[in-house]
Amino acid sequence: MPPDKQLTETFINIIREHERLIYKVCSLYTSNTEDKSDLYQEIILQAWKAYPQFKAQAKVSTWLYRVALNTAISTTRKQNIKYHYEESILLNFPDPLGGDEEQYKLLHAAISQLPELERALVLLYLEDKSHAEIAEIMGISVSNVGTKLTRIKEKMRKIVQPLTV
Amino acid sequence: MELENMKTLWQEYDKNLQANTILNERMVKNMLAEKSNERLSSFTKMEYASLTLAGILLAIFVSMGYKVNSEMQVLIPYIVSLTYFTFAVGWSIYKLRLLNNVDTYSDTIVSTRERVEKLRLLFAREKVWSMILMPFLMCSLAPILHYWLWDSYFLDHYMAYVPRFVVGYGLFVVLTYWLYQTLYSKNIKIILRNLEEIEALKKE
Structure with a gap:
């Protein structure tokens, strides 16, 4: 498997395993579905950006909490953040x-x-x-x-x- | 409801999430493929733009150095302007280094917040200072640009500039006052309050 693909696969596995953590951070820092979806995407992107530097010195969950909370705090301070992905994403957040x-x-x-x-x-x-x-x-x-x-x-x-x- | 009850409620929410979330792999892969992680923050974009501008102006001033004679009314404004642009380039590089040092991934929540707030404070204060210093820059640029463009001395024609300077300076004072009020009474106060909150959180 090429290194890039392998990296993506490992990253997706981490996200799959800890996805609830991201959902919960999004739930606590935003109130409507659209903002939740935006924040969810931003957290995944920030985590992906940080992933190559992640040396597993900390627990994956500790690392991901830092990324998610840091992103949530900085993102929610800015207003009207919109992303321009080809596919319009509106996540289906489960009823509380x-x-x-x-x-x-x-x-x-x-x-x-x-x-x-x-x-x-x-x-x-x-x-x-x-x-x-x-x-x-x-x-x-x-x-x-x-x-x-x-x-x-x-x-x-x-x-x-x-x-x- | 006590925080303890909230914990029980939160754990129920966690169970509910566990049963209802399925990672949309296609969506995640598309997001990663679009390389949106290379997006720059608006702060960083602005800094690259001001670095480029200051760099271009510095290059122009350096390359035009041969047109400066030893006459004080040309030499002094040239040195002042050159110093200003050199400082602007250095300052932009320094700010970019500070911006790039903000690591939201490995830093703790408190240290990241502290660094970001300190940066915001630096940027807000810098805006105020740059507004205050602008008239001095204009006063040093006018003689040198006049000399380069019309090959004559500014002081020989200064009367023609006086009305423009007075009007310009009047507008400038109003604008600076408005900016100072907006920045100080809103941004800086909020930033200082945030920093106080962070300090309070760090204190035992």
Whole structure:
């Protein structure tokens, strides 16, 4: 198999294996389907651009979280980002939770009120990542992760309270 | 709803995604084939454009050096303009290096955000400074361009330029003030607030 093709195949396998991670980052940083699709594509492109430099020193998921979160934070700051692929892509994002859709909307509404970096912290917490892994992805100390999460929990409580009334 | 409950909800969402997502390989392959990863950011494009412009102007000024005599009213503006364009080329190269150093792939989320915000701050401040310095550049360019184009000294004809300079400078002051207000009161303040947020996140 030619090296380029092999590289593409390996990359696609990684994306296939971690696709949910990208979907979840997109879900948390955007609200409509079109923006989600745009962000999804941008994350894949950024990951592809970074892939040749990926030396497997970090876990694939750690690397992909960094790419996805960095891309999500920078992309969502810009407005009206449109891509010009020949094939118009609008991904079919699955319905959040079926019956629990209201709860999911509440979760989304609460998280979207947090600053972008805290949102990334919350996402990693929801993903059940260890404090060490969160620290590695975010670039803060392990003890700081605990402190920040405690504060964010408090903050979230205050955000959610008026939303549930 | 507590963050703990949210985690349970999030895990249900994860299960739902697991059951419902199938990677569209054809779409991904098409995207990669279009080499869209070579797209440049608008910042980088702008920097390459200003580097090219500054480079062209520097080359013109260097190549026209033989037409400069030792007369102070020609020599001083020539040296000032040449210094400005040399500085502009160097500054553009420096900014491009900074832009290319932003690695959104291997850097952590906090360090990338910090680097990007610092760059945005540098760019916003640079815009303000370039507006402030523009009249000085114009004052140094006018005598040298006048000499090259009409082979006579600017100071012998300066009265003809005074009304244009006054009107131009008046417009310039208004424009600079507007730009400063827009940049300072909006962009720079937002950037500074973002940097403060990053600092707060790093602090234990």
